[in-house]
Amino acid sequence: MITFDRVSVVYDGTDEPVLRDVNLSVDEGELCLVVGHTGVGKSTLLGAVNGLVPHFTGGTLYGTVTVDGRDTADHPPRELADVVGVVGQDPLNGFVTDTVEEELAYAMEQLAISPTVMRKRVEETLDLLGLADLRHRALHELSGGQQQRVAIGSVLTAHPRVLVLDEPTSALDPTAAEEVLAAVTRLVHDLGVTVLLAEHRLERVVQYADRVIHLPGNGRVVSGAPSEIFTASSIAPPIVELGRAAGWSPLPLSVRDARRAARPLRTALEGAAPPPVRAVPDAPGATLLGARGITVAYRGVPAVREVDLDLRAGEVTALMGRNGSGKSSLLWALQGSGPRAAGTVRVGRDESGAPGAAKGGDPKKLSAAEARRLVGLVPQTPTDLLYLESVKQELDQADIESGTGTGGKAAAGTTGPSARAILDRLAPGIDGATHPRDLSEGQKLALVLAIQLAAAPRVLLLDEPTRGLDYRAKTQLIAMVDELAAGGRSVVVSTHDVEFAARAADRVVVLAEGDIVADGPTTEVIVASPVFAPQVAKILAPLPYLTVDQVTAVLPGGEADA
Known part of the structure; x- marks a missing residue:
C-alpha cells in the first residue's frame, strides 16, 4: 500500500x-x-x-x-x-x-x-x-x-x-x-x-x-x-521501561500481559514502602489564591458550577477530568480574563517587600499588567500568545510589559530576572533571531513560560502543557514545575496525561460537569480511579507504586527479575 x-x-x-x-x-x-x-x-x-x-x-x-x-x-x-x-x-x-x-x-x-x-x-x-x-x-x-x-x-x-x-x-x-x-x-x-x-x-x-x-x-x-x-x-512507554527494569522477555505491551509477568515482582516489592515521587514539604504553604462560588456559563449553559478552590504556595495541582468538564473555563475564570457569572477570586498580596511586588486582589478587577503579577496562564495552544517576528522581540516585549527591563538586564527598582534569563534557564541555546513559529513544541512552551514568568506571578496556570511533548521534554517540564514550586509559587496543570500527573503533581482535583468530584493527594486520587491510574499502578496494584523510578529505587541492581 x-x-x-x-x-x-x-x-x-x-x-x-x-x-x-x-x-x-x-x-x-x-x-x-x-x-x-x-x-x-x-x-x-x-x-x-x-x-x-x-x-x-x-x-x-x-x-x-x-x-x-x-x-x-x-x-x-x-x-x-x-x-x-x-x-x-x-x-x-x-x-x-x-x-x-x-x-x-x-x-x-x-x-x-x-x-x-x-x-x-x-x-x-x-x-x-x-x-x-x-x-x-x-x-x-x-x-x-x-x-x-x-x-x-x-x-x-x-x-x-x-x-x-x-x-x-x-x-x-x-x-x-x-x-x-x-x-x-x-x-x-x-x-x-x-x-x-x-x-x-x-x-x-x-x-x-x-x-x-x-x-x-x-x-x-x-x-x-x-x-x-x-x-x-x-x-518507550512506562510499561516497557518497567519490563526492561524487571528483565521481562518478551516485553509485555498491554497491562494485562504485564500483570501476568509481574507476579514475582509484586511479591518482591511487598513490605517495602515506595519512596515519594516528589520531594514535598511536610505541610502546605500559605494560601496564595482563594476561589469561592466560581460559576461560568456560556449562553445559559453552565460550564463551572459554584467551585471553591484554594491554591497553596509550593504545591503542584493537577486539574483533571473528561473533555468538556470545565477545566479550561475554570482556569480562565481564575486568571481573570475569562467569563465569570458568579463567585470571587482573591490572590494574597506579596509580602516579600520587593519593589513592584503584587498588591493582591481579584485579577478580574485589576488592569492586565497588575493581573499578570498575580496569576499567569499558558493556554492550550501557547502560540496564541506569540505575535512578534523573533524570539528576542517577544522577550523584550515581555520585559517592557512586566517592568523587568530589556536586553537581559533588570530594570531599575526591580529584582526579578529578565525573560531572556528565564528562557535560558528553561531551554538554553535558543537563538534570539529565530521566529517563534519555527521552534519545537517544547521550545514554544518554554518561551511562553518565560514571557509569563517575567511578571513573577504568584500563581501559574498551565492548560494542557504536555501536548506535543515527548517523554524527555516532559521530564524537563517537570523540572521546570518543581523549580517554580520550590520558589514558593502555586502551579496548576490542567492535563489528560495521567503519567505526567503521577510524576509532577502533589494534589489532584477532578472536575465533572463543572463540579469538583475529587480533591486530594495524587496517590489517593489517581490510584482510586481505573481511568486516571498510571500504567505502573495498574500493573502492580494493590501495591502503592506510581512510577518506574519508585520500583527501581526499591529494587536496585536488577533484583526486579527475581
Whole structure:
C-alpha cells in the first residue's frame, strides 16, 4: 500500500537531511506506530505519504514514495485525497466550516459523493466518535478534545484507504482516547484501512500497533515488531521501561500481559514502602489564591458550577477530568480574563517587600499588567500568545510589559530576572533571531513560560502543557514545575496525561460537569480511579507504586527479575 524507496528529504537552508535513505513498505490493513523524540522527522515522514512533503512544505525529496500505486512526486495532495486522509496536530487549523455536522460532510462534498451516502456516513461517524450530541455546535465552542474528535471524524467520512494521524489523542481524556483508538483499530481489522500513527503518549497506543517505525534521530528509519523495537529504543512507554527494569522477555505491551509477568515482582516489592515521587514539604504553604462560588456559563449553559478552590504556595495541582468538564473555563475564570457569572477570586498580596511586588486582589478587577503579577496562564495552544517576528522581540516585549527591563538586564527598582534569563534557564541555546513559529513544541512552551514568568506571578496556570511533548521534554517540564514550586509559587496543570500527573503533581482535583468530584493527594486520587491510574499502578496494584523510578529505587541492581 505504501512504499518508500531510498527516500531522503532536505529542507532549504539545512545541511543535513531530515530523512536519509529510507526504505520502507507498509502493507494494507497494517497499523504502524511512528515513534521518536520531538524534531526527528516524524511529521516529515507522515507528510511524505500524502504529498504534503515537498509540494506544500518545500524542500527536496529524493527517491520515490508510492501510495496505492501513485507516485506522490507526480500527484499533489488534492489528487491523493480520495486515498489518504490526514489529521494534523492542531485540529482547529484544519477546519473549514462552522459546525460539527458541516465539517464532517465537507470532505465528501469535495469528492462529489452523493447526498444520500453523505448523510449515512455522517450519522455513522457521529455515533462512532460519540459526537451526536454536538452535531449542531459551533466548532470554536468545543473543547480541545472535542475538536480533535471532529477532525478525525471529518477524515473518516471520506472512507480513505490510508489514514495518517499525527498526535490523534493529544487533547483527549483517557476514556475518549480509548474510544478513538478502538474506532481506528476497528477500521484496520474490519475494513483493511492502513494506518500510520505518530503519538508521544505511547502508553495509550502501543498495544494496538502491528509494527513500530522508530526514528532514532539520525535521519534513518528502523522498522520492526513492537517488542523487538522497544527492546533498545531511546523512547518507550512506562510499561516497557518497567519490563526492561524487571528483565521481562518478551516485553509485555498491554497491562494485562504485564500483570501476568509481574507476579514475582509484586511479591518482591511487598513490605517495602515506595519512596515519594516528589520531594514535598511536610505541610502546605500559605494560601496564595482563594476561589469561592466560581460559576461560568456560556449562553445559559453552565460550564463551572459554584467551585471553591484554594491554591497553596509550593504545591503542584493537577486539574483533571473528561473533555468538556470545565477545566479550561475554570482556569480562565481564575486568571481573570475569562467569563465569570458568579463567585470571587482573591490572590494574597506579596509580602516579600520587593519593589513592584503584587498588591493582591481579584485579577478580574485589576488592569492586565497588575493581573499578570498575580496569576499567569499558558493556554492550550501557547502560540496564541506569540505575535512578534523573533524570539528576542517577544522577550523584550515581555520585559517592557512586566517592568523587568530589556536586553537581559533588570530594570531599575526591580529584582526579578529578565525573560531572556528565564528562557535560558528553561531551554538554553535558543537563538534570539529565530521566529517563534519555527521552534519545537517544547521550545514554544518554554518561551511562553518565560514571557509569563517575567511578571513573577504568584500563581501559574498551565492548560494542557504536555501536548506535543515527548517523554524527555516532559521530564524537563517537570523540572521546570518543581523549580517554580520550590520558589514558593502555586502551579496548576490542567492535563489528560495521567503519567505526567503521577510524576509532577502533589494534589489532584477532578472536575465533572463543572463540579469538583475529587480533591486530594495524587496517590489517593489517581490510584482510586481505573481511568486516571498510571500504567505502573495498574500493573502492580494493590501495591502503592506510581512510577518506574519508585520500583527501581526499591529494587536496585536488577533484583526486579527475581
